[in-house]
Amino acid sequence: MKSNKPKIAVIGANARALAKSAKSAGYETYLVDYFSDLDTLKSADHVFSMQKNPLEPNFREEYSREKLTDFAVEKLNGKVENVLLASSIGSDSGMIEKLKNYFKISGNNPGQVGRARNWEILMKIFNEFKINYPxxxxxxxxxxxxxxxxxxxxxxxxxxxxxxxxxxxxxxxxxxxxxxxxxxxxxxxxxxxxxxxxxxxxxxxFIEGMPASASILSDGKCAIVLSINRQLIGIQKLNAPGRFTYCGYVIPAKLNNNLKSKISKITGKIISELGLVGSVGIDFVLKNNEFYFMEVNPRFQDTIDAVEKLASLSLRPRHASRGLASYDLAIAKFPRITRKHRNINLVEEHLKALDGKLNINLNINFANNNTNNNTEKYFAKGILFANKKIKTGNLSNISNICDIPAEGTVIHEGEPVCTIFAEGKNEPLAMENLFKKVKLINYRQGN
Incomplete structure (x- = not known):
């Protein structure tokens, strides 16, 4: 039966969360991905995986952004007009230039992305506005x-x-x-x-400190810092294969409101100067409560799952008297808002922002600002890597994990096994619950 829903495609190396958000927003969703995990196959209405053998994937040998781009054109051309970009392909102006010959890119164009990755341009901005950078x-x-x-x-x-x-x-x-x-x-x-x-x-x-990121929504004039997140980088308990391997996050980062406000102003200024729109992110390091810029990600971040949860919780009426709203890039002030509870969909809000309809009610960054509040929630995500070549057991009956490989899948050393989610009333408890789940999965794999 033919669907009457509007169509949209998601392209990325591991874009399950973005596809799921697009589908939840009411779109007939097409996903082009490298992975074909059990839940990835259910995240969209139509899924196309690059894997030659789903039971023995080889990401290092089979994947590149160039291959993904060609594969997306092959599978989507003539089926869908609008596409959303995730993972590193959304930060690659060359691949976006190629894709825009076939599709409408619902995000930043090649020129915007090129500026965001150009360090000559970035350093001019940082020097003008006295922003720290390495x-x-x-x-x-x-x-x-x-x-x-x-x-x-x-x-x-x-x-x-x-x-x-x-x-x-x-x-x-x-x-x-x-x-x-x-x-x-x-x-x-x-x-x-x-x-x-x-x-x-x-x-x-090398700036040694706490790696962090800001998840931001912008219409080009006004930027909202949705959340400030602690990044998990090179975590040994997750078998990270490298010193700088991204392993997940904790949302929100435990920071005082003065520091949050400072970060919001800095990141808002950067996004404004670069002219970026939609859902984007900035990575940085905090050293002695000082902000040091690392890079701009002019695309959807990996934080979609938790940002949507945190936004939906934070916009409930019990938070109406708290916090600050959006950072207006033109007038540099924080207007007060009245919050109304509803579930938040980041794809929906991203597309509205592209049309200049930014929802200033979405600034959730200051919602959990009472450090003694027992109703606080922290969300942790960990990407578990294989510390040797393994064959997976049955992981489908373990709660709070995603990107689940089929039983019997061969995972090569250094490649991801699955993604683990945990919650806690504070950051240490969220991390403790995350590592408990790691132990359970390792036990199931015989490690």
Missing amino acids: GTLIFDSFDTLQNNIKNLKIPYPVVIKPSVEKEFQTGLIDNEFQLNNFLDDAREKFKFKNKELRGKILIQE
């Missing part, structure tokens, strides 16, 4: 960096990362010898894949 050197190629390796003006340890998100793995480098080895290894990997480096190479000062 000392940064920019190189056009691996060879150019290697030729200047003895003249780096940033002391070790340094961070090396690409300007194009996930073009190569971010690394922490302690000395010149390690940097030479990193560059030789990176060159070999690009040569093996018969691929040219896109974008530039960044050498940055």
